[in-house]
Amino acid sequence: MRETRNRLSPEELRSYRWFGRDDVRSFGHRSRAKQMGYGPADYTGKPVIAIVNTWSDLNPCHSHFRDRAEEVKRGVWQAGGFPVELPALSISETYMKPSPMMYRNFLAMEVEELLRSQPIDGAVLMGGCDKTTPGLLMGAISMDLPAIYLPAGPMLRGNWNGQVLGSGSDVWKYWAERCAGNITESTWSEMEEGIARSPGHCMTMGTASTMTALAETLGLTLAGASSIPAVDANHSRMATNCGRRIVEMVWEDLRPSEVLSVESFENAITADMALGGSTNAIIHLVALAGRARIKLDLRSFDEISQRTPMLANIRPSGEYLMEDFYYAGGLRALLAQIRDLLRLDSLTVSGLTLGESIGEAQVHHPEVIRPVDRPVGRAGGTAILFGNLAPRGAVIKPTAAEERLLQHTGPAVVFEDYNDMAARIDDEDLPVDENSVLVLKSAGPLGGPGMPEWGMLPIPRKLLRRGVRDMVRISDARMSGTAYGACVLHVAPESHIGGPLALVRDGDLIELDVPERRLNLRVSAEEMERRRTQWQPPPPRYDRGFGALYIEHVTQADEGCDFDFLHAGGETSEPEIH
Numbered sequence: 265m266r267e268t269r270n271r272l273s274p275e276e277l278r279s280y281r282w283f284g285r286d287d288v289r290s291f292g293h294r295s296r297a298k299q300m301g302y303g304p305a306d307y308t309g310k311p312v313i314a315i316v317n318t319w320s321d322l323n324p325c326h327s328h329f330r331d332r333a334e335e336v337k338r339g340v341w342q343a344g345g346f347p348v349e350l351p352a353l354s355i356s357e358t359y360m361k362p363s364p365m366m367y368r369n370f371l372a373m374e375v376e377e378l379l380r381s382q383p384i385d386g387a388v389l390m391g392g393c394d395k396t397t398p399g400l401l402m403g404a405i406s407m408d409l410p411a412i413y414l415p416a417g418p419m420l421r422g423n424w425n426g427q428v429l430g431s432g433s434d435v436w437k438y439w440a441e442r443c444a445g446n447i448t449e450s451t452w453s454e455m456e457e458g459i460a461r462s463p464g465h466c467m468t469m470g471t472a473s474t475m476t477a478l479a480e481t482l483g484l485t486l487a488g489a490s491s492i493p494a495v496d497a498n499h500s501r502m503a504t505n506c507g508r509r510i511v512e513m514v515w516e517d518l519r520p521s522e523v524l525s526v527e528s529f530e531n532a533i534t535a536d537m538a539l540g541g542s543t544n545a546i547i548h549l550v551a552l553a554g555r556a557r558i559k560l561d562l563r564s565f566d567e568i569s570q571r572t573p574m575l576a577n578i579r580p581s582g583e584y585l586m587e588d589f590y591y592a593g594g595l596r597a598l599l600a601q602i603r604d605l606l607r608l609d610s611l612t613v614s615g616l617t618l619g620e621s622i623g624e625a626q627v628h629h630p631e632v633i634r635p636v637d638r639p640v641g642r643a644g645g646t647a648i649l650f651g652n653l654a655p656r657g658a659v660i661k662p663t664a665a666e667e668r669l670l671q672h673t674g675p676a677v678v679f680e681d682y683n684d685m686a687a688r689i690d691d692e693d694l695p696v697d698e699n700s701v702l703v704l705k706s707a708g709p710l711g712g713p714g715m716p717e718w719g720m721l722p723i724p725r726k727l728l729r730r731g732v733r734d735m736v737r738i739s740d741a742r743m744s745g746t747a748y749g750a751c752v753l754h755v756a757p758e759s760h761i762g763g764p765l766a767l768v769r770d771g772d773l774i775e776l777d778v779p780e781r782r783l784n785l786r787v788s789a790e791e792m793e794r795r796r797t798q799w800q801p802p803p804p805r806y807d808r809g810f811g812a813l814y815i816e817h818v819t820q821a822d823e824g825c826d827f828d829f830l831h832a833g834g835e836t837s838e839p840e841i842h
């Protein structure tokens with residue numbers, strides 16, 4: 265439990281500068297509140313709580329957020345606060361192109377400035393679809409006002425003719441079967457009816473489920489919040505509890521900077537490994553830590569992975585879905601299994617320590633959340649590779665790959681970019697077999713642009729027909745957390761800026777050795793140097809707009825793909841009010 269401190273007085277509220285003073289600007293602020301129908305009893309001396317809502321008609325994962333925002337408001341009013349709803353960019357993983365990842369930093373900037381420029385004392389941040397969790401949290405960490413994260417919750421299990429379907433994972437699986445000619449068009453369209461059947465984010469252990477669970481482990485949600493399905497009545501009650509709690513947090517002046525620490529990030533990495541979480545979490549955690557002025561080295565992910573058993577039996581690495589995970593006890597029950605690996609004294613937004621939040625949580629279904637002595641995998645779900653092909657690191661999720669490919673050497677089949685791959689991958693004359701290593705260039709933070717989730721390159725159709733379902737694939741792209749396969753991702757530095765991946769040619773031998781954490785191109789240093797002198801940088805992709813800002817400032821995957829100017833420099837001052 266956090267030590268009790270002096271509570272703020274109403275005059276110490278940040279919003280007092282806008283509403284409380286006897287000057288001409290405060291007159292304007294109060295009279296405009298009255299224009300909206302609010303009187304002094306609504307706002308005088310009360311914490312102003314921003315409900316940052318990433319609802320949009322084009323974000324199916326957040327389609328319940330209008331209701332949830334009202335439920336948060338109910339809690340804020342009950343606790344004596346003044347709720348104001350602020351819409352923020354709804355990064356829809358489904359619809360935003362060229363890659364939603366391009367917009368994560370944009371959301372972070374928007375959140376930071378929404379909170380800074382207006383009379384806000386604390387915030388409830390509503391997100392869940394992949395990039396919204398890190399985007400909202402990065403902005404809130406930088407602004408450092410009291411904040412609670414309200415996770416959208418996973419959607420219900422998919423259903424097709426009585427069979428369970430999982431977001432993403434089963435799309436890739438059955439699409440491969442369709443390409444192999446094993447399922448019909450009508451079966452495929454029946455699946456379309458049943459794979460997404462309620463509000464909520466993807467219900468596999470993709471990026472959304474991973475990042476909301478990590479937000480909880482970091483201490484930024486109420487206990488147990490991240491596992492509740494979006495349409496469960498407990499989710500509504502959790503929303504109202506967020507509203508009540510954030511008002512208290514403002515009086516207690518409990519800010520993200522007090523909650524976050526090196527230890528809380530190590531807890532989050534440990535949870536990520538026990539969950540078999542998305543590879544995307546690595547990039548987002550590095551970026552989040554950067555905002556908290558903590559440097560996470562990629563090697564720490566590997567070290568923690570080695571000592572953490574993977575316990576969550578959730579697709580794509582396991583069998584079940586997030587709805588099952590909730591009924592099995594949810595994240596608190598999983599964390600209870602790995603207590604010994606966690607720093608239980610880390611603080612959470614509830615004012616309790618992580619250990620107190622976990623409490624006596626029990627596992628109700630030991631097939632879904634396995635015990636430590638019967639894990640899904642002896643080590644965590646992520647390995648970090650280094651070598652002459654990835655001097656600054658690359659990532660693989662061995663638990664989602666065929667075992668035989670984890671030590672593999674094969675000849676490269678190189679695609680210069682996504683369009684090149686799309687044009688040739690199914691060419692019957694493509695010189696490729698199951699031992700080949702598929703290489704995709706120009707898919708990184710700058711090359712994609714936005715590091716799209718192209719890392720699970722499709723298996724060529726002629727190999728699908730022969731029963732091949734996994735191959736070694738290498739790129740500077742990311743991969744959907746719902747995807748699977750022997751896919752080496754996040755190769756840094758990326759090919760677009762002349763990283764070694766740019767120099768790979770057809771037929772070069774590539775060695776992947778996951779147990780030894782190696783990724784090497786078997787080409788001599790002299791030959792690599794010769795190729796480097798011939799390499800021409802591609803022209804910039806944007807010369808105006810947000811794209812131009814993005815390409816000027818985005819960092820590489822090992823640095824979290826944040827903008828350089830957002831994690832540099834000192835404090836940003838409070839706005840003057842004149």
Ligand code: FES
Pocket residue numbers: 325356357358392393394431465466470472
């Ligand atoms: Fe929103 Fe998957 S599309 S979480």
